[in-house]
Amino acid sequence: MSERERRGLSQCSLRQLGWGPFFQAQITAGPLAELIPARVIAVQRSGLALVFEGGRVDVTLSGRWFQRPPEQRPTIGDWVLLNRQRNSVERLLERRSLLKRVASGKTRDVQLLAANVDTMFLVSSCNEDFNPGRIERYLTLALEAGVEPVVVLTKSDQVADPDAYADAVRALKPDLEVEVVDARELATLAGVKAWCGEGQTVALLGSSGVGKSTLVNTLSGAQIQLTQDIREDDGKGRHTTTHRSLHLLPQGGLVVDNPGMRELSLTEADDGVQALFADIDDLGNRCRFRNCQHLREPGCAVQAAIAGGELDPRRLDSYRKLQQR
Numbered sequence: 001m002s003e004r005e006r007r008g009l010s011q012c013s014l015r016q017l018g019w020g021p022f023f024q025a026q027i028t029a030g031p032l033a034e035l036i037p038a039r040v041i042a043v044q045r046s047g048l049a050l051v052f053e054g055g056r057v058d059v060t061l062s063g064r065w066f067q068r069p070p071e072q073r074p075t076i077g078d079w080v081l082l083n084r085q086r087n088s089v090e091r092l093l094e095r096r097s098l099l100k101r102v103a104s105g106k107t108r109d110v111q112l113l114a115a116n117v118d119t120m121f122l123v124s125s126c127n128e129d130f131n132p133g134r135i136e137r138y139l140t141l142a143l144e145a146g147v148e149p150v151v152v153l154t155k156s157d158q159v160a161d162p163d164a165y166a167d168a169v170r171a172l173k174p175d176l177e178v179e180v181v182d183a184r185e186l187a188t189l190a191g192v193k194a195w196c197g198e199g200q201t202v203a204l205l206g207s208s209g210v211g212k213s214t215l216v217n218t219l220s221g222a223q224i225q226l227t228q229d230i231r232e233d234d235g236k237g238r239h240t241t242t243h244r245s246l247h248l249l250p251q252g253g254l255v256v257d258n259p260g261m262r263e264l265s266l267t268e269a270d271d272g273v274q275a276l277f278a279d280i281d282d283l284g285n286r287c288r289f290r291n292c293q294h295l296r297e298p299g300c301a302v303q304a305a306i307a308g309g310e311l312d313p314r315r316l317d318s319y320r321k322l323q324q325r
């Protein structure tokens with residue numbers, strides 16, 4: 001993080017840092033009143049970088065935090081109560097939202113991606129990376145977390161018909177917000193900026209090389225994040241960003257840049273699946289048989305909707321895949 005950014009963040013009011021009534025209500029009178037609210041802007045091995053009204057500090061987490069399950073330890077975007085005298089984190093405030101996933105690898109641990117996020121930018125480029133199935137999994141993750149998803153399609157300058165990609169995304173879910181951009185060009189980011197108002201927190205998620213850090217830089221008007229070209233042979237990114245960080249934009253929003261994800265597995269995402277496929281569930285209620293598999297059963301309302309062109313058969317496929325996880 002640059003000196004300029006550091007200074008910017010430590011001059012913010014609580015409101016500008018994303019504070020609000022939901023958190024205020026958790027601070028009761030009594031001993032807690034001496035502690036000050038601070039927001040986590042970076043997580044290091046055993047410590048945190050925090051900002052609070054009028055300052056910035058790095059603190060070490062005491063051992064007791066590591067006896068807790070990962071979900072109960074502070075992650076990026078969290079609000080904590082800081083004891084300024086001892087520079088210790090005394091409490092983790094309840095989260096308004098939490099983006100998480102099952103980590104890749106054998107252990108399948110839950111990995112926290114960002115807390116207290118208003119909007120998730122699901123960044124995908126209009127090239128080899130574009131994959132509606134993957135976008136659908138990210139949408140489920142956002143719905144499960146209670147975070148509004150916005151699909152940001154980058155590298156629109158590299159394809160002849162970027163709107164075709166936007167249409168393919170809207171086919172997944174008709175009311176989905178989609179922004180088509182050249183992440184290097186501020187002029188194309190007016191729609192994106194609308195989600196980054198004062199006190200709003202946006203998390204950028206997506207594969208490596210799609211332009212997440214480029215977006216942060218263009219929105220910031222400065223090269224605060226390192227970016228790197230993608231590999232020529234397979235179009236894949238180089239995993240340039242290696243740790244999460246929270247940045248303050250000149251217009252007031254806060255963005256969390258994340259490392260590119262290799263794969264996306266979901267955690268306890270069934271609620272998200274339900275919400276994403278509510279229309280299919282509704283149709284299913286109208287099938288003749290209670291336990292209709294929507295294959296070739298007589299009186300199947302789902303197949304009828306497909307035959308009538310009201311339901312994209314691809315959505316039924318995705319629904320099945322997600323149910324069989």
Ligand SMILES: Nc1nc2c(ncn2[C@@H]2O[C@H](COP(=O)(O)OP(=O)(O)OP(=O)(O)O)[C@@H](O)[C@H]2O)c(=O)[nH]1
Binds near residue numbers: 237
């Ligand atoms: N033409 C074009 N190039 C872009 C666009 N967005 C990003 N790039 C380029 O794509 C490459 C990768 O961009 P990054 O911002 O590093 O990608 P990232 O998503 O942060 O990747 P990781 O940090 O590895 O997850 C860089 O060379 C960018 O200049 C775009 O909209 N158009």
Ligand SMILES: [Mg+2]
Binds near residue numbers: 212240257259
């Ligand atoms: Mg990056």
Ligand SMILES: [Zn+2]
Binds near residue numbers: 287288294297300
């Ligand atoms: Zn059916």
